[in-house]
Amino acid sequence: MNFLITGITGFAGPHLADLLIKNKHNVYGLILCSNGRENDIRDVLSDEVYNSIKWVYSDLRNLRSLNNIFKENEFDGVFHLAAQSHPPTSFLDPVGTMENNVMGSANIIQCVSDNQPNCKLMFCS
Helix, strand or coil, rough: EEEEEEEECCHHHHHHHHHHHHCCCEEEEEEECCHHHHHHHHHHHCCHHHHHHHEECCCCCCHHHHHHHHHCCCCCCECCCCCCCCHHHHHHHHHHHHHHHHHHHHHHHHHHHHHCCCCEECCCC
């Protein structure tokens, strides 16, 4: 099965990717465009698991980019773990935090609904 994980570089993402890959599933890790965060989880995962992840890059607020990802790939499930969760950033930029977390989630829901309605969506906050 093919699974997309948003927020794959966060607290739970690497562990979920490890579990899915060890159970012979394909994992697509969605991370913010060109932030280089895919290297943040290198120490957490074995080379075999890390190298099995198919990286896709997008900003969750960019609906067009997300739609392209869903049109180019077939997912059986989406684990939506992404959020701006850094407290100082939330206080310094509450509107940006809201845009990222609320609009990002709405865009993921819309992409699943519009492109792959049989795909299961799991949301974790």
